Amino acid sequence: MSREMTPLERVVATIKREEPDRVPVVLYFQSAAQFAAVREDYTWQEMLNNPNKLYRNVLLQYEHYGADNFFLPLDFRADGEALGSKVDYSLKVGGGMRMPVVSQFAVQSREDIDKLEVPDVQRAGRNPVILEVIKKLSKKYGNKVPIVGFVNSPPDVATDVIKGHYSTVLPMMANDKEALHKLLSKITEYEIEFGKAMVAAGAHALATVGGGFNHLTIGPAQFEEFVAKYQAQIVKNVGVPYCFHQCQNATPFLDSMVGTGTGAIAFHELVDLQMVKEKYGKKVILAGNVGVSDSNSVMYGGTPEMVDAAAKKAIEIGMPGSGYWLSAGCEVHHALPEENIFALIKAAQKYGRY
Amino acid sequence: MSNQLAIANLEKAVLGMDEKLAKSAADEVLSNKLDVVEAINNGLIKGMKTVAGMYDREEIYLPQVLASANAFYAAFNVLRPEMLKNTRSAGEKMVICVVEGDIHDIGKNLVKTMIEANGYDCIDMGRDVPVEDFVQKIVDEEPKFVAMSTLMTPTMKSMRRVMEGMAEEDCRKGKFVLIGGGPIDEDFAQEIGADFYGKNESEAVKWIKGR
Numbered sequence: 001m002s003r004e005m006t007p008l009e010r011v012v013a014t015i016k017r018e019e020p021d022r023v024p025v026v027l028y029f030q031s032a033a034q035f036a037a038v039r040e041d042y043t044w045q046e047m048l049n050n051p052n053k054l055y056r057n058v059l060l061q062y063e064h065y066g067a068d069n070f071f072l073p074l075d076f077r078a079d080g081e082a083l084g085s086k087v088d089y090s091l092k093v094g095g096g097m098r099m100p101v102v103s104q105f106a107v108q109s110r111e112d113i114d115k116l117e118v119p120d121v122q123r124a125g126r127n128p129v130i131l132e133v134i135k136k137l138s139k140k141y142g143n144k145v146p147i148v149g150f151v152n153s154p155p156d157v158a159t160d161v162i163k164g165h166y167s168t169v170l171p172m173m174a175n176d177k178e179a180l181h182k183l184l185s186k187i188t189e190y191e192i193e194f195g196k197a198m199v200a201a202g203a204h205a206l207a208t209v210g211g212g213f214n215h216l217t218i219g220p221a222q223f224e225e226f227v228a229k230y231q232a233q234i235v236k237n238v239g240v241p242y243c244f245h246q247c248q249n250a251t252p253f254l255d256s257m258v259g260t261g262t263g264a265i266a267f268h269e270l271v272d273l274q275m276v277k278e279k280y281g282k283k284v285i286l287a288g289n290v291g292v293s294d295s296n297s298v299m300y301g302g303t304p305e306m307v308d309a310a311a312k313k314a315i316e317i318g319m320p321g322s323g324y325w326l327s328a329g330c331e332v333h334h335a336l337p338e339e340n341i342f343a344l345i346k347a348a349q350k351y352g353r354y
Numbered sequence: 355m356s357n358q359l360a361i362a363n364l365e366k367a368v369l370g371m372d373e374k375l376a377k378s379a380a381d382e383v384l385s386n387k388l389d390v391v392e393a394i395n396n397g398l399i400k401g402m403k404t405v406a407g408m409y410d411r412e413e414i415y416l417p418q419v420l421a422s423a424n425a426f427y428a429a430f431n432v433l434r435p436e437m438l439k440n441t442r443s444a445g446e447k448m449v450i451c452v453v454e455g456d457i458h459d460i461g462k463n464l465v466k467t468m469i470e471a472n473g474y475d476c477i478d479m480g481r482d483v484p485v486e487d488f489v490q491k492i493v494d495e496e497p498k499f500v501a502m503s504t505l506m507t508p509t510m511k512s513m514r515r516v517m518e519g520m521a522e523e524d525c526r527k528g529k530f531v532l533i534g535g536g537p538i539d540e541d542f543a544q545e546i547g548a549d550f551y552g553k554n555e556s557e558a559v560k561w562i563k564g565r
Contacts, residue, residue: 171424173417175371219415294508 138202
């Protein structure tokens with residue numbers, strides 16, 4: 001039996017297409033951070049803006065849950081906030097959560113895009129907190145656990161920056177492309193610099209979770225023009241391993257996702273893992289895709305036994321030949337039963353031994 | 355400007371996602387005292403139906419649909435006051451929405467527009483409307499007609515939940531419930547206890563007028 005690897009060794013082995021001791025479990029641990037916030041009686045605002053609280057919470061991803069990575073920031077608003085939008089934590093956003101929502105947009109109209117300035121990434125928004133936490137994680141676990149820094153997909157960030165949210169950005173993809181490209185270029189410039197700053201602080205890898213621009217809203221040509229093109233620039237310029245996740249059914253976009261040059265792709269349970277393994281498994285690392293998003297998905301609405309069975313099936317498809325990370329189909333969120341997160345991680349230990 | 359040219363420009367504006375042309379064509383309709391309902395029906399709605407068909411066939415996606423809808427409303431908001439002025443009130447009320455979980459509202463908007471054009475008071479709750487909010491509005495407003503739409507299969511269950519909510523609130527009696535949208539059919543309408551399934555806004559208006 002092979003020696004127990006550290007999470008970092010385990011993940012690096014998969015990137016090198018070598019067999020690790022077992023399949024790694026790589027998670028986008030985001031709003032599930034609320035479990036600890038509730039237990040310790042602090043709010044999202046306190047957690048996301050206080051480096052000590054954020055650090056303690058992120059540590060739990062590995063120390064409490066047993067994931068093979070750290071993932072931060074924990075919310076989707078950090079980029080928009082850094083670019084000048086104001087957020088509000090007091091609005092009720094489903095289930096009493098206090099995740100930040102944009103309350104004031106940095107850009108008020110299409111005509112104002114030219115005025116948007118790319119900020120100093122070291123000082124903008126909550127970046128000082130995020131960078132400090134990465135430094136602390138690196139100091140304690142830098143040689144043992146992969147630290148993954150997160151930037152939101154540029155068009156998703158655009159919806160946090162320009163007034164009107166998706167109702168403004170989506171039509172711009174059809175009849176005001178020039179202005180939208182100008183905005184996306186500025187956001188991408190910012191994200192490349194912030195990505196580099198996270199790497200300099202100690203992040204081993206970066207990830208993007210593409211959300212609202214999915215098969216329900218746009219077609220393959222728009223995905224290539226407004227999502228993949230900018231993602232490719234980020235991947236190319238940050239110079240570290242990259243994981244690109246796309247929400248919902250990414251099947252029509254897989255060629256574009258792989259074409260960005262990303263080292264890994266992650267995808268929702270609507271995507272056929274077997275098909276992806278056969279078509280893309282030799283080109284990129286695959287991460288996925290135990291159901292987590294919909295109310296009838298196994299991690300959300302199922303039992304630990306059902307999660308165990310679904311994870312076993314995914315591992316059987318993904319692990320042969322290495323290059324596979326067991327993961328949920330999307331972010332690990334606040335509405336999941338905690339025992340289902342543990343069941344997913346345990347499944348890799350049970351069924352993922354090489 | 356002739357009625358035909360104004361109508362053609364309204365349709366062209368919707369298809370071309372051109373808000374400026376939409377607004378100027380609507381202004382022409384008013385300044386030349388042309389038939390507003392005909393302009394809406396044969397210009398704006400005709401254009402939007404073409405857009406909806408292209409969307410259904412996946413020839414275009416939401417960005418084009420929303421841009422066309424923006425052009426539609428740029429003109430419709432100019433024409434609507436005149437339309438309402440010339441419409442004889444039917445004295446009856448409808449509450450309408452796209453059900454919880456779905457944001458596709460082209461069909462709902464077309465139904466609403468034609469319902470209003472026929473003199474009904476239409477309370478539009480918008481899209482992705484929480485079931486509880488919609489049921490509460492029905493309780494509060496006591497409409498004769500309740501209309502729901504969805505384009506997606508998973509959100510059909512929200513329609514069923516509305517029907518259950520109406521039964522729980524004891525507000526089903528005396529109301530006509532009509533539903534529509536891509537995955538909906540007559541069997542589903544019967545299954546959840548709705549009174550009518552309509553394929554489009556014309557069928558919906560025709561059915562309502564007979565009630």
